[in-house]
Amino acid sequence: xxxxxxxxxxxxxxxxxxxxxxxxxxxxxxxxxxxxxxxxxxxxxxxxxxxxxxxxxxxxxxxxxxxxxxxxxxxxxxxxxxxxxxxxxxxxxxxxxxxxxxxxxxxxxxxxxxxxxxxxxxxxxxxxxxxxxxxxxxxxxxxxxxxxxxxxxxxxxxxxxxxxxxxxxxxxxxxxxxxxxxxxxxxxxxxxxxxxxxxxxxxxxxxxxxxxxxxxxxxxxxxxxxxxxxxxxxxxxxxxxxxxxxxxxxxxxxxxxxxxxxxxxxxxxxxxxxxxxxxxxxxxxxxxxxxxxxxxxxxxxxxxxxxxxxxxxxxxxxxxxxxxxxxxxxxxxxxxxxxxxxxxxxxxxxxxxxxxxxxxxxxxxxxxxxxxxxxxxxxxxxxxxxxxxxxxxxxxxxxxxxxxxxxxxxxxxxxxxxxxxxxxxx
Amino acid sequence: xxxxxxxxxxxxxxxxxxxxxxxxxxxxxxxxxxxxxxxxxxxxxxxxxxxxxxxxxxxxxxxxxxxxxxxxxxxxxxxxxxxxxxxxxxxxxxxxxxxxxxxxxxxxxxxxxxxxxxxxxxxxxxxxxxxxxxxxxxxxxxxxxxxxxxxxxxxxxxxxxxxxxxxxxxxxxxxxxxxxxxxxxxxxxxxxxxxxxxxxxxxxxxxxxxxxxxxxxxxxxxxxxxxxxxxxxxxxxxxxxxxxxxxxxxxxxxxxxxxxxxxxxxxxxxxxxxxxxxxxxxxxxxxxxxxxxxxxxxxxxxxxxxxxxxxxxxxxxxxxxxxxxxxxxxxxxxxxxxxxxxxxxxxxxxxxxxxxxxxxxxxxxxxxxxxxxxxxxxxxxxxxxxxxxxxxxxxxxxxxxxxxxxxxxxxxxxxxxxxxxxxxxxxxxxxxx
Numbered sequence: 001x002x003x004x005x006x007x008x009x010x011x012x013x014x015x016x017x018x019x020x021x022x023x024x025x026x027x028x029x030x031x032x033x034x035x036x037x038x039x040x041x042x043x044x045x046x047x048x049x050x051x052x053x054x055x056x057x058x059x060x061x062x063x064x065x066x067x068x069x070x071x072x073x074x075x076x077x078x079x080x081x082x083x084x085x086x087x088x089x090x091x092x093x094x095x096x097x098x099x100x101x102x103x104x105x106x107x108x109x110x111x112x113x114x115x116x117x118x119x120x121x122x123x124x125x126x127x128x129x130x131x132x133x134x135x136x137x138x139x140x141x142x143x144x145x146x147x148x149x150x151x152x153x154x155x156x157x158x159x160x161x162x163x164x165x166x167x168x169x170x171x172x173x174x175x176x177x178x179x180x181x182x183x184x185x186x187x188x189x190x191x192x193x194x195x196x197x198x199x200x201x202x203x204x205x206x207x208x209x210x211x212x213x214x215x216x217x218x219x220x221x222x223x224x225x226x227x228x229x230x231x232x233x234x235x236x237x238x239x240x241x242x243x244x245x246x247x248x249x250x251x252x253x254x255x256x257x258x259x260x261x262x263x264x265x266x267x268x269x270x271x272x273x274x275x276x277x278x279x280x281x282x283x284x285x286x287x288x289x290x291x292x293x294x295x296x297x298x299x300x301x302x303x304x305x306x307x308x309x310x311x312x313x314x315x316x317x318x319x320x321x322x323x324x325x326x327x328x329x330x331x332x333x334x335x336x337x338x339x340x341x342x343x344x345x346x347x348x349x350x351x352x353x354x355x356x357x358x359x360x361x362x363x364x365x366x367x368x369x370x371x372x373x374x375x376x377x378x379x380x381x382x383x384x385x386x387x388x389x390x391x392x393x394x395x396x397x398x399x400x401x402x403x404x405x406x407x408x409x410x411x412x413x414x415x416x417x418x419x420x421x422x423x424x425x426x
Numbered sequence: 427x428x429x430x431x432x433x434x435x436x437x438x439x440x441x442x443x444x445x446x447x448x449x450x451x452x453x454x455x456x457x458x459x460x461x462x463x464x465x466x467x468x469x470x471x472x473x474x475x476x477x478x479x480x481x482x483x484x485x486x487x488x489x490x491x492x493x494x495x496x497x498x499x500x501x502x503x504x505x506x507x508x509x510x511x512x513x514x515x516x517x518x519x520x521x522x523x524x525x526x527x528x529x530x531x532x533x534x535x536x537x538x539x540x541x542x543x544x545x546x547x548x549x550x551x552x553x554x555x556x557x558x559x560x561x562x563x564x565x566x567x568x569x570x571x572x573x574x575x576x577x578x579x580x581x582x583x584x585x586x587x588x589x590x591x592x593x594x595x596x597x598x599x600x601x602x603x604x605x606x607x608x609x610x611x612x613x614x615x616x617x618x619x620x621x622x623x624x625x626x627x628x629x630x631x632x633x634x635x636x637x638x639x640x641x642x643x644x645x646x647x648x649x650x651x652x653x654x655x656x657x658x659x660x661x662x663x664x665x666x667x668x669x670x671x672x673x674x675x676x677x678x679x680x681x682x683x684x685x686x687x688x689x690x691x692x693x694x695x696x697x698x699x700x701x702x703x704x705x706x707x708x709x710x711x712x713x714x715x716x717x718x719x720x721x722x723x724x725x726x727x728x729x730x731x732x733x734x735x736x737x738x739x740x741x742x743x744x745x746x747x748x749x750x751x752x753x754x755x756x757x758x759x760x761x762x763x764x765x766x767x768x769x770x771x772x773x774x775x776x777x778x779x780x781x782x783x784x785x786x787x788x789x790x791x792x793x794x795x796x797x798x799x800x801x802x803x804x805x806x807x808x809x810x811x812x813x814x815x816x817x818x819x820x821x822x823x824x825x826x827x828x829x830x831x832x833x834x835x836x837x838x839x840x841x842x843x844x845x846x847x848x849x850x851x852x853x854x855x856x857x858x859x
Contacts, residue, residue, distance in 0.1 A: 060718070064719040070795070136733075144682060250574045300564050300565070360534040364460045
C-alpha cells in the first residue's frame with residue numbers, strides 16, 4: 001500500500017496515493033532507544049520545536065501562519081513504542097482541490113523544512129527562556145497524571161510491575177530528569193535526533209507520487225546514519241510487590257491487575273494472544289464485561305488490554321471499594337475459565353469478527369494507515385488484511401487454552417478513598 | 427428519495443421522510459470500507475418535565491432517566507445486544523447528551539444485519555423491575571467514576587453556577603439517589619413519549635448503496651406499527667438571563683488548581699440559519715480573543731498562567747447556551763482576571779481586527795473540511811444540526827459570509843458582568859477555613 005524510497009541510510013520515505021481523503025497527511029517518526037533521560041529531553045524538544053522556528057521566532061506568528069493555511073494542523077509529540085522512543089511530527093493539510101483558491105501544499109512542504117531544519121536558535125542553541133517555559137509545561141503534564149485517577153492507577157501498576165523498564169518509563173520522563181535539561185543539552189538532543197535517529201516519513205493523500213518524492217528529497221537533506229538498536233534489559237523481569245493498596249480522597253475504587261505472558265508482538269503466537277485478549281476482556285462480548293459488569297453489576301467498566309511489546313496484560317475496573325474482594329475473585333474466575341478451555345464457538349467467532357473489523361476500520365483513517373504500516377513493517381512481510389484474517393481464523397480453542405495457561409498474575413494495585421481503606425478487605 | 431448535492435465538498439446526500447415520520451439520511455462514501463450508522467432521538471437529560479404520550483398532565487421524572495433508558499435498551503429477554511453486534515463484527519455504542527440519545531455502530535461487513543439489529547433493538551423496549559434494579563449498580567459506578575474526575579466536576583460546576591432553574595445544570599447521569607427511584611414503568615413512559623419515529627433521525631454514512639439501503643430501512647419500518655405522531659409537550663421553568671452564582675470553589679484530591687470562566691448566553695431562542703450564523707460568529711470571536719495566535723494567549727502562556735489544558739468552547743441549544751474558557755493554572759485568580767480583562771476589551775467594537783477575523787475564518791473552513799473525513803463527526807454533527815433546523819453542509823458557506831460586524835453583534839449577546847461566572851477546583855490543602 002505504501003511505496004518506500006530510501007532517502008539515506010536509516011531514513012525512509014513511504015508514500016501512499018489515495019483519493020479517499022479531503023486532506024493530505026504527513027508523519028515524521030524519529031526513533032531511538034528509550035531511556036528516561038532521553039524521554040524527558042525529547043518531550044521538551046517536541047514542545048520547543050512546536051513553539052517557534054527561525055522563520056517564525058514568535059509562537060503567535062507561527063500559529064497565525066498555520067491558520068492562514070486553512071488551519072493546517074502541525075504538531076510535534078513524543079511517544080514510546082516498546083523499547084523505542086519517538087519524536088513525532090504530524091501534519092494534516094486540506095487538499096488544494098477543495099479550496100476555491102490557494103497553493104497550500106507547496107507552502108506546507110516549505111514549512112516542514114523550516115520546522116525540522118531551521119530551529120529558533122540564539123548563539124547556536126535554543127533560546128533559554130523558551131526551553132525553561134516548555135520544561136515547565138512538560139512538568140505540569142507529568143503532574144496532571146495524578147489528577148486523572150485511572151491514568152494514575154495505571155502508572156502506579158506499571159511502576160510496580162516493571163520498575164526501571166521501558167514498560168514503566170513515561171514518554172515524558174520524570175520531574176527530576178526534566179529539571180536537568182538546559183538549552184545546551186537540548187540543542188545536543190536535537191542534533192542527535194537529526195543526525196542519528198532512525199527516520200520514517202509517511203505521506204498519505206491525493207498526491208502526485210513522483211512530484212512529492214522529488215520535492216521532499218530536495219527539501220529534506222538527511223545524512224546517512226547507522227541506526228542503534230535497543231539493548232535487551234539485563235535485569236530480571238519481576239514485579240516489585242504482589243499486592244499494593246493506596247488511598248486518596250476519592251469515591252470509586254480503581255482495581256488494576258497486571259499479568260505477564262511470554263508472547264510478544266511479532267512472535268508466531270502473537271495472533272493467538274490477540275484472540276485470547278479479545279475473549280478475556282477486549283470487547284463488550286468478553287468474559288470480563290459479561291461477568292464483572294453484566295452478571296454481577298460490580299462495575300461500569302471492566303476490560304483487559306494486551307501490551308504486546310512488553311508481554312503484559314492489564315485488567316482495569318472501577319468498583320465500589322467494599323467489593324474489592326468479590327471483583328478480584330470474579331476477574332480471577334474468568335482467567336481460570338479460559339485456562340480450563342471454557343471458550344464458546346460464539347466467543348471465538350465474535351472475537352475474530354471484531355479483530356478483523358477493527359483493523360479494517362483503522363485503515364479507513366490516514367493516520368491509521370500510517371500507524372499500522374509503521375508497526376507491522378517490523379514483521380518483515382507485506383502487510384495485508386487477508387493475511388491477518390487468516391491467522392486469526394486459524395486460532396483454535398486449544399491454542400487459546402494453551403496461551404491462557406502461560407498467563408501469570410504478577411501484581412494487583414488498588415486505589416481507593418481514605419475512609420474506605422479500613423473495611424475494604426473484609 | 428431526495429438528492430442533495432454539495433458540489434464544492436464533492437458530497438451527495440440522500441434523504442427521505444418515511445411514512446411513520448422517521449427522517450432517514452444516507453451519505454455514501456466511496457473508497458472507504460467502513461459504514462457508520464446512528465439512530466438518534468431528540469430526547470436528552472433536560473427533558474425531565476413533559477406530558478406523556480396520550481395523557482394531558484405534565485409529570486416530572488427522576489433525574490438521569492434518559493441515560494438510564496439508554497443503558498436498558500441494550501438488554502433484551504434473549505440477552506445483551508452487544509453480543510449480536512459482535513457476531514457481525516460491529517462495534518456498537520450509545521450516548522446521552524443534554525438534548526439527544528444516540529445509538530450507533532460501525533462495521534465493515536454485514537452492514538444490513540447490523541442496521542437491522544440497530545433498528546430493532548431501539549424499537550423493541552424490554553424493561554423489567556429485575557433488570558432495572560440490576561442496572562443501578564452499574565450506573566452507580568459510572569456516576570462515581572465521573573464524581574472522581576476533576577475536569578467533569580469543573581465543567582458541571584460552571585454550568586450549575588450559570589443556571590437558576592434550567593435542567594442543563596443537572597448531571598446527565600443523575601445521582602445515586604435519583605436513579606434509585608427509577609422504575610420499569612418510568613422507562614416505558616419516557617420510551618413511548620420520546621422514541622416515536624417522528625422524533626428520531628437515522629443517519630447512514632459510508633460504504634453503502636443509497637437506493638438499496640433506503641429500501642431496506644423502509645421495508646423494516648413498514649413492518650412495524652406505531653401510533654399516530656403527536657407533538658411532544660416539554661415544560662421548562664422560566665430562566666433568568668443572568669447567572670445564578672458568581673463564584674464557587676470545590677476541593678478535590680488534585681495537584682493542580684483548575685478554573686473555568688463561564689459566559690451565559692442571552693440568545694437561546696434561535697434555530698435554523700440564524701442559529702448557525704450566531705454560533706459560528708461567537709466561535710470565531712472566541713478564537714480571535716483566546717486562540718493560540720492571540721495576544722491574550724501569548725501573555726498568559728508566557729506568564730505561566732496556563733498550561734496545555736487551556737481550552738475554550740461555545741455550546742448552544744434551544745433554551746440554554748454558554749461559553750467556557752479555562753485551564754489548569756498555578757494562579758487561577760490571576761488567570762480569571764486576565765480572561766475578564768480580555769472580555770472587557772472586546773466590548774469595544776473596534777477590538778476585533780478584520781485581518782484576524784479573515785484568518786480565523788480560513789482556519790475554521792479548514793477544520794470543517796478535515797472533519798468531513800470523519801464519519802463519526804458527520805453523523806453526530808449532522809443530527810445535532812438537523813435537530814436545530816440547521817444543515818451541517820451549510821457551515822462552510824455561512825463562515826465565508828460572516829463579517830466583522832456580525833462578530834461584534836453576535837458576541838455582544840454573551841458579554842457583560844451579569845453573564846459571567848467563575849468555578850474553581852482546588853487541591854485539598856488550599857481549602858479555605
